[in-house]
Amino acid sequence: MLPGFGLSFGFTLAWLTLIVLIPLATIFLKAAGLGWAEFVEVGFSERAMAAYQLSFGTAAAAGLVNVVFGLVVAWVLVRYDFPGKQVVSALVDLPFALPTAVAGIALTALYAPQGWIGQFLEPLGIKVAFTWIGITIALVFIGLPFVVRSVEPVLADLGRDVEEAAATLGATRWQTFTQVIFPAIGPALLTGFALAFARGVGEYGSVIFISGNMPGRTEIAPLLIVTQLEQYAYAGATAIAVVMMLASFAVLLLINLIQAASRRRMGA
Amino acid sequence: MIHLRGITKRFGDYPALHGIDLDVAPGEFIALLGPSGSGKTTLLRIIAGLEFQDSGTVLLGGDDVSRTPVADRHVGFVFQHYALFRHMTVADNVAFGLSVRRGKGRLPKAARRARAEELLRLVQLEGLGPRYPGQLSGGQRQRVALARALAIEPRLLLLDEPFGALDAKVRKDLRRWLRDLHKAMGLTSIFVTHDQEEALELADRVVVMNQGRIEQVGAPDAVYMNPETPFVSHFVGETNRLPAPGGEIHFRPHEITLAADGAEALLVDNVFRKGAVWRAEGLLEGSGQFVELDLPSSGDAPQLGQTIRFHPHRARMFNAAGDHTQGETR
Numbered sequence: 176m177l178p179g180f181g182l183s184f185g186f187t188l189a190w191l192t193l194i195v196l197i198p199l200a201t202i203f204l205k206a207a208g209l210g211w212a213e214f215v216e217v218g219f220s221e222r223a224m225a226a227y228q229l230s231f232g233t234a235a236a237a238g239l240v241n242v243v244f245g246l247v248v249a250w251v252l253v254r255y256d257f258p259g260k261q262v263v264s265a266l267v268d269l270p271f272a273l274p275t276a277v278a279g280i281a282l283t284a285l286y287a288p289q290g291w292i293g294q295f296l297e298p299l300g301i302k303v304a305f306t307w308i309g310i311t312i313a314l315v316f317i318g319l320p321f322v323v324r325s326v327e328p329v330l331a332d333l334g335r336d337v338e339e340a341a342a343t344l345g346a347t348r349w350q351t352f353t354q355v356i357f358p359a360i361g362p363a364l365l366t367g368f369a370l371a372f373a374r375g376v377g378e379y380g381s382v383i384f385i386s387g388n389m390p391g392r393t394e395i396a397p398l399l400i401v402t403q404l405e406q407y408a409y410a411g412a413t414a415i416a417v418v419m420m421l422a423s424f425a426v427l428l429l430i431n432l433i434q435a436a437s438r439r440r441m442g443a
Numbered sequence: 444m445i446h447l448r449g450i451t452k453r454f455g456d457y458p459a460l461h462g463i464d465l466d467v468a469p470g471e472f473i474a475l476l477g478p479s480g481s482g483k484t485t486l487l488r489i490i491a492g493l494e495f496q497d498s499g500t501v502l503l504g505g506d507d508v509s510r511t512p513v514a515d516r517h518v519g520f521v522f523q524h525y526a527l528f529r530h531m532t533v534a535d536n537v538a539f540g541l542s543v544r545r546g547k548g549r550l551p552k553a554a555r556r557a558r559a560e561e562l563l564r565l566v567q568l569e570g571l572g573p574r575y576p577g578q579l580s581g582g583q584r585q586r587v588a589l590a591r592a593l594a595i596e597p598r599l600l601l602l603d604e605p606f607g608a609l610d611a612k613v614r615k616d617l618r619r620w621l622r623d624l625h626k627a628m629g630l631t632s633i634f635v636t637h638d639q640e641e642a643l644e645l646a647d648r649v650v651v652m653n654q655g656r657i658e659q660v661g662a663p664d665a666v667y668m669n670p671e672t673p674f675v676s677h678f679v680g681e682t683n684r685l686p687a688p689g690g691e692i693h694f695r696p697h698e699i700t701l702a703a704d705g706a707e708a709l710l711v712d713n714v715f716r717k718g719a720v721w722r723a724e725g726l727l728e729g730s731g732q733f734v735e736l737d738l739p740s741s742g743d744a745p746q747l748g749q750t751i752r753f754h755p756h757r758a759r760m761f762n763a764a765g766d767h768t769q770g771e772t773r
């Protein structure tokens with residue numbers, strides 16, 4: 176290992192403090208101005224609880240969808256050569272670059288009851304726009320690159336010979352996938368899920384157009400914060416922000432602990 | 444045991460194998476030797492079922508397996524980079540072939556574990572079962588890979604450059620050990636290598652391949668002493684070439700007699716000790732051909748700038764078409 180742990184660790188700490196901790200600390204400070212009773216009243220109001228449920232629930236659902244389809248996309252990009260591969264690869268990253276409001280407007284246009292896709296779903300009784308399904312679709316769009324880019328290098332590194340080894344030992348394709356490939360890329364999938372989930376919880380721009388923003392039903396937590404701010408209820412906004420932050424941190428910490436445990440197990 | 448008939452394979456426009464015929468007897472240890480791109484690995488993979496030939500047949504123990512998928516061929520395969528399952532313990536790696544078995548042949552868990560332990564003992568890794576592959580050295584990993592391949596009691600063991608990724612000392616120990624294991628277990632084995640020393644040391648028969656064709660098949664001694672083509676002469680062992688009317692004369696560095704009236708004269712421009720002999724290198728007077736000679740180290744080291752007169756006492760003549768014409772002695 177390179178020397179200079181002290182210096183680099185000090186720098187890391189200073190940088191994190193400046194960029195992450197100080198801004199977050201001001202939120203806590205602001206929220207602390209509320210007093211406990213009022214904090215609970217605002218932070219855990221019925222409307223806020225519904226918003227948390229919606230935000231975390233749809234982010235988790237979108238993350239799971241992305242785990243499945245992101246894996247398929249990553250698989251195709253790693254394992255096959257086809258004309259236009261670089262174009263497809265660039266398309267995967269597009270949700271990173273696109274202003275999220277653009278995605279939101281486009282998705283709403285597609286899934287609204289009169290939209291290109293929405294008009295076919297409407298007679299079937301499926302409502303997408305202005306429901307939690309629409310929110311999930313927006314978050315799937317936003318989160319896809321996280322899963323693909325997390326899994327891709329691990330899949331490439333896994334190598335075809337491991338699959339071939341399983342086949343020579345008599346494993347079926349399904350056994351090879353469930354017992355060899357999936358456990359090997361599991362940690363990377365979990366990372367991709369965590370990133371997509373975290374992004375989904377905080378997502379604002381693309382969701383507000385498609386969600387309809389009905390309080391208690393399709394109002395996501397970030398929007399609730401903005402609503403509070405617009406009513407000059409700064410302390411209330413920070414109370415909701417604090418609850419969201421703590422919940423997100425707990426989830427991400429849990430995922431990181433699982434990762435660390437699996438890394439230790441593989442002895443690498 | 445194995446009969447290959449007219450195996451051809453192309454990858455797109457690139458012809459990898461041109462009509463390979465080969466027979467392997469039970470219990471034989473065969474080396475597929477050749478430079479990279481010679482088709483040796485492709486041939487091994489076709490025998491395993493990891494690749495399918497475009498035409499030709501593969502017979503394994505009397506069965507035509509030409510279109511049988513790898514999982515049903517019951518062939519042990521050892522990969523150059525081990526291809527171990529990193530998320531499984533060493534014991535689970537070894538037992539993998541037993542645990543994926545379905546139907547009646549499936550052993551209960553305790554029996555599978557016992558079998559894995561037995562195989563680990565066989566490859567001298569007793570007690571390392573609970574470790575993960577990441578915690579083992581390269582030589583140990585390759586032995587785990589071997590134990591894993593042997594667990595399914597394969598009728599045939601195929602090894603793709605099995606020592607390629609290991610350092611010289613480990614490689615040498617592992618070679619001898621593999622040779623013993625092959626004999627003790629009565630296996631039929633085929634391994635791929637580009638290292639002629641490895642092929643000559645281990646194999647009962649060496650199959651020398653070049654550009655998708657078999658150049659020569661024979662016992663190591665025969666391939667070394669009586670190469671049938673200029674390629675084999677050049678690729679297996681060291682060879683000096685002298686232009687001759689209608690072709691080339693090939694002789695080994697040690698196939699010479701020193702003589703004051705020798706027909707050839709080497710102007711020495713590099714000398715070093717090569718094991719038990721002096722190796723002198725330089726250009727021949729007259730033809731300007733680069734030549735390497737082995738001289739007995741009982742004498743003094745040749746001096747730089749010295750002229751050594753000699754004549755080959757054993758050599759092979761190849762005509763311009765590459766055909767072997769005669770083994771001449773002068």
